[in-house]
Each structure stands twice: as structure tokens, then as C-alpha cells.
Amino acid sequence: MSDPITQPSTEAPPVARRRTTPSILPLSLEGVCFDARGKRLIHDLTFTLDAGPRTIILGPNGAGKSLTLRLCHGLLTPVGGHVAWEGAAPGADPLKHQAMVFQRPVLLRRTVAQNIDYALKLHDVARRDRPALIEDVLNRTGLARFAKSPARHLSGGEQQKLALARAWATKPEVLFLDEPTASLDPAATHAVENIIQTMHGEGTRIVMTTHDLAQARRLADEIMFLHKGHLMEKTPADEFFDAPRSGEAAAFLKGELRW
Numbered sequence: 001m002s003d004p005i006t007q008p009s010t011e012a013p014p015v016a017r018r019r020t021t022p023s024i025l026p027l028s029l030e031g032v033c034f035d036a037r038g039k040r041l042i043h044d045l046t047f048t049l050d051a052g053p054r055t056i057i058l059g060p061n062g063a064g065k066s067l068t069l070r071l072c073h074g075l076l077t078p079v080g081g082h083v084a085w086e087g088a089a090p091g092a093d094p095l096k097h098q099a100m101v102f103q104r105p106v107l108l109r110r111t112v113a114q115n116i117d118y119a120l121k122l123h124d125v126a127r128r129d130r131p132a133l134i135e136d137v138l139n140r141t142g143l144a145r146f147a148k149s150p151a152r153h154l155s156g157g158e159q160q161k162l163a164l165a166r167a168w169a170t171k172p173e174v175l176f177l178d179e180p181t182a183s184l185d186p187a188a189t190h191a192v193e194n195i196i197q198t199m200h201g202e203g204t205r206i207v208m209t210t211h212d213l214a215q216a217r218r219l220a221d222e223i224m225f226l227h228k229g230h231l232m233e234k235t236p237a238d239e240f241f242d243a244p245r246s247g248e249a250a251a252f253l254k255g256e257l258r259w
């Protein structure tokens with residue numbers, strides 16, 4: 001079966017052509033803390049993300065990966081510290097330039113095409129421009145034949161591809177992904193990773209969590225290793241897998257740190 005993801009067209013598609021806005025990066029977090037029910041869950045998180053590499057946020061279950069991503073994307077408000085999109089122009093809405101994909105896709109009870117159309121509408125894309133963008137992104141994610149199907153009738157892997165297609169259509173400068181393949185089989189995981197790689201190749205800044213070491217090795221340029229709500233290190237991937245700086249990361253790499 002022909003797979004548009006593994007056999008990309010040589011012609012630059014509309015989605016790839018369309019990023020013209022100035023950068024909102026770098027993203028900087030300074031002393032960010034987050035509490036729930038009187039307990040500190042994220043401690044003094046300080047780091048900067050510049051344009052370029054694929055960052056994988058790695059750590060065992062409960063390390064604080066999802067909370068960190070939600071703090072970056074503005075879904076949670078820190079109890080202390082600051083989150084800033086330093087490149088954002090005054091008055092601009094940084095949310096229009098970023099997207100987030102979750103482990104379990106959140107889809108509207110509408111058709112596949114309508115799910116993407118709605119996202120484009122929220123991004124102020126004119127109605128007449130939407131069909132071409134929708135068709136292009138459905139072709140590129142292998143979902144064209146489902147355009148008129150109810151989104152909720154898709155398989156788990158197809159739903160996740162739709163979540164990615166929806167994000168892709170809006171051409172985010174930054175894409176946050178929270179364990180996007182954790183519920184998927186190997187074939188769907190491969191397809192989703194290919195979409196992520198293609199988006200990265202077109203200039204989208206990838207920031208993704210995983211607890212899966214093999215996936216981190218496949219995708220990462222840089223690793224942020226979290227443990228018990230602390231950022232233990234932010235290290236180029238080669239260096240991290242060769243010689244991690246923190247004892248906790250060394251233990252995790254040896255399979256000794258599960259919780």
C-alpha cells in the first residue's frame with residue numbers, strides 16, 4: 001500500500017510553504033514551580049528552548065513530564081516563576097503559533113475534515129483557503145479516504161494522525177507532544193514518528209515527552225531528563241546516552257529507575 005508519509009511528494013505543498021510570521025521563540029522558563037493539593041510537584045524549573053533541535057523530555061512515570069509540557073503550553077499557570085515567549089511581538093498571541101498533541105486525541109464529534117476546518121477557523125484562516133489546506137494535510141497523513149468519516153469512528157492510530165494533521169494544518173512554530181504514541185501499536189507509532197520528523201524538517205520546533213528510551217534515541221537531538229519534578233539535566237542526545245550527567249539519568253538508562 002502506498003504511504004504518503006514514507007513517500008513524500010517532491011513538490012512543496014501549501015502547508016510547507018506557509019510559515020511567514022516572526023518567531024515566538026525562544027521560550028524561557030525561570031524558577032517555575034507548580035503545586036497541587038498543597039504538594040509541590042514541579043520545583044524551580046529553569047531552561048530556555050531556542051529554535052532548532054528536537055527536544056525530548058524523558059523520565060519515569062510521575063516525573064513531571066506532562067505537567068512541564070502543560071506549563072510550557074500555558075494550560076497550567078505556575079504558582080511561582082515565569083514562562084515567557086521572548087520572541088513574541090508585543091500584543092501578539094503566542095498561542096496562535098503553537099499546538100499540542102496529547103496521548104489520547106481530543107476530537108470534535110464531526111467529520112475528519114471538519115475537525116481540521118474548525119482548527120483553521122480558530123486560526124483566522126479564510127474559509128476559501130481552508131479546503132486546499134485540509135486536502136493537503138489529509139494526503140500527507142494518509143487520511144484522505146476518511147475525510148468525510150466521523151472522526152470518532154477512526155482507529156486509535158488514525159485518530160492520533162488526525163490530531164497531528166489538525167496541528168500541522170495550522171503550521172505551528174512549536175509543537176508540544178505528550179507521549180503521542182504511548183497508546184499505539186508499532187505501525188501507528190512509526191507513522192506518527194514519521195509525521196513528527198517531517199514537521200521538524202519543515203521547521204516546526206518539536207518538544208515531546210516520552211518514557212520510552214528507544215523512541216528518545218530515535219527522535220532526540222537534546223534530552224531534558226526529569227525526576228520527581230526536578231529537571232536533572234538538559235543535554236545533547238549523543239552525550240546523554242553516552243554519559244548522562246546525573247546519577248538518576250544513569251540509573252534510568254540502566255533500567256534501574258522506574259518510579
Ligand SMILES: Nc1ncnc2c1ncn2[C@@H]1O[C@H](COP(=O)(O)OP(=O)(O)O)[C@@H](O)[C@H]1O
Nearest residue numbers: 036037041059060061062063064065066067068
Ligand atoms: N492535579 C494533580 N493533583 C495532584 N497530583 C498531581 C496532579 N497532576 C499530576 N500530579 C502528580 O504529579 C506528578 C507528576 O505528574 P505528571 O507530570 O503527569 O508525570 P509524568 O507525565 O512524568 O508521568 C505525579 O506524581 C502525579 O501523580
Ligand SMILES: [Mg+2]
Nearest residue numbers: 065066067179
Ligand atoms: Mg505524562
